[in-house]
Amino acid sequence: MSGLIALLDDVASISKVAAASIDDVAGQAAKAGAKAAGALIDDAAVTPKYLHGFKAERELPIVWKIARGSFFNKLVILLPVALILSVFAPWLITPLLMIGGAYLCFEGAEKIAHVFAHRGDRHDSEKHTHPEGGGAALEEQRVAGAIKTDFILSAEIMTIALSTIPATDTLLMKAIILAVVAVGITIAVYGAVALIVKADDVGMHLATERGGLLAALGRGIVKFMPGFMKALTIVGTAAMLWVGGNIVSHGLADLGWHAPYDWIHHMAEIAGHAAAGIQGLAAWATTAFFDGVFGLALGLILIPVVERAINPLLAATVLPLIARFKGGDAAE
Numbered sequence: 001m002s003g004l005i006a007l008l009d010d011v012a013s014i015s016k017v018a019a020a021s022i023d024d025v026a027g028q029a030a031k032a033g034a035k036a037a038g039a040l041i042d043d044a045a046v047t048p049k050y051l052h053g054f055k056a057e058r059e060l061p062i063v064w065k066i067a068r069g070s071f072f073n074k075l076v077i078l079l080p081v082a083l084i085l086s087v088f089a090p091w092l093i094t095p096l097l098m099i100g101g102a103y104l105c106f107e108g109a110e111k112i113a114h115v116f117a118h119r120g121d122r123h124d125s126e127k128h129t130h131p132e133g134g135g136a137a138l139e140e141q142r143v144a145g146a147i148k149t150d151f152i153l154s155a156e157i158m159t160i161a162l163s164t165i166p167a168t169d170t171l172l173m174k175a176i177i178l179a180v181v182a183v184g185i186t187i188a189v190y191g192a193v194a195l196i197v198k199a200d201d202v203g204m205h206l207a208t209e210r211g212g213l214l215a216a217l218g219r220g221i222v223k224f225m226p227g228f229m230k231a232l233t234i235v236g237t238a239a240m241l242w243v244g245g246n247i248v249s250h251g252l253a254d255l256g257w258h259a260p261y262d263w264i265h266h267m268a269e270i271a272g273h274a275a276a277g278i279q280g281l282a283a284w285a286t287t288a289f290f291d292g293v294f295g296l297a298l299g300l301i302l303i304p305v306v307e308r309a310i311n312p313l314l315a316a317t318v319l320p321l322i323a324r325f326k327g328g329d330a331a332e
Helices: 002-035 037-051 056-088 090-117 122-129 136-164 171-209 212-254 259-274 279-316 318-325
Strands: none
Touching: 037 056, 037 136, 037 171, 037 212, 056 090, 056 136, 056 171, 090 136, 090 212, 090 279, 136 171, 171 212, 212 259, 212 279, 259 279
């Protein structure tokens, strides 16, 4: 009898350890997801544009194809790379985070610059971005483009997740946390995308096939979605700038230049003390605002650097190698 009690006690102890580990994984995964908010919102805001021009019945299959590519990006490619970095080159995590943050700043600033540069020919640009038809070749091209974009954002998400995991965690624990982050974020992003792209179809169905309150609800959804998509794009752009700016300012502080981060932190403290009752909200909003201003300034500086130096360099070196690897003609 005493042996059975001891066995049960051991089982209970193991269960407590397992439960604590699950809680630890869940907590760290949630923390990583919150830090990657900018990339998440941008991913959800950008992906629907790849579905423009296709028939309604192809929208969900295309979303699923992109989601599968995203799972492959995160779990098969980026997760092993992240684990290798954590073991052999942990000092690279901060610079890689800063590169990813700078990319977010560049993307956000480029979107804003594009709005101002092409304000007069908005209808022409929309006409050219909505393809006629939607054959298999175009679908594969769009899916491939979406997966490439996802790879960049997924690399940023996985690097952010890795940076939040304590260095004292075991390699297995890091792998589990990164896998949970990868699966959870992919389901969240592409589940949201699926809901977004089908919302207007649901609204049309309710408006035409139903009556009374359901029809009114359907008409409301149809009217709401265009404004929601514009708002999502704006929020996604803002999130890219403030998250990217925050990542870069934190990285600069870690590397020894504390001025941007300390100034933003000081302004947040002032705002927090001045706003009685909502100190936390005021401090967060001030930090996000100045992180966004810093990110926008950095992004605007990077636009000519990327267009005149980095893109030509990639076109002359990396892209031909990729073309050869795929069996294509590098000269094309």
